Amino acid sequence: MKAKACDGYVAVEGIGFFSARHTFECGQCFRWNARPDGAYEGVAYGRHAVVWMQENKLCISGSMADFETIWRAYFDLDRDYAAITEKLPQDAFMQRAVAFGQGLRILAQPPWEALCSFIISQCNNIPRIRGIIGRLCRAYGVEIGNGQYAFPDPEVIAALQERDLSCIQAGYRTPYILNAARRIASGSLDLKALAALPTEALRRALLQLQGVGAKVADCTILFGFGRLDAFPVDTWMKKASAFYPQGFNADSFGPYAGIAQQYIFYYARSFGLKEKVRE
DNA sequence: AGCCAGGACAAGT
């Protein structure tokens, strides 16, 4: 991995394959959008960025300081995804899924943003999830310029009432969001301390929250705490498991089951699995 | 128009 400061952006090479499209559109995040010119634009950790590929290099707008403190970890650039995908089970379904989503990486999202986003995600579709989160950020996130908004801190949400959140149209999930924010703001749930726990203890702690079950907890663990062995199972994963005679679970995919899961989820959702996938 | 969506939860078998 080699990063070079250019005029207003940082160019990165030597990270193996990287696909901005698959990374941003595989369903793990909800705040990045494709622009007409093919670049992606979004916000993370309170920073806005534009991301594009140029001569096989990953280009990220902003300073080298921002790259080092935020984007390098956010894009998981120090991990060898080519080596990891080679070690995943090589069954036919997995091979197709990896070929389809080649270059996707698991983003290191902030724990609170991941928790809140996946509370919203329950029994919901991705376009609408993006809409709700967008309205949440516009209404209560700090404006960081260019019409961009940071993800609101839990302390800000905690001070609100349910009616203050009616504008985001989150439906029955609103009290879950409020409750989680209040527990974090009050200190009764300490995300920094949770990050130091082993995965099982972390999972148990998250499951205490209202509106957080196994699926939301596992998404939070995977996308918000960087535990790449976490294995969220949603409706699409259940559909995909029908392609495995004995089904599958986290143990089927080893220490990077979360990455395997994301390939499978993305592939399954993209094709709907209504028809047999062609070679 | 109607089914479904990156579910959780309580209540009923």
Add this chain to the structure above:
DNA sequence: ACTTGTCATGGC
């Protein structure tokens, strides 16, 4: 230990 109804809303 499984199945079912309910929750709020809109994408397709």
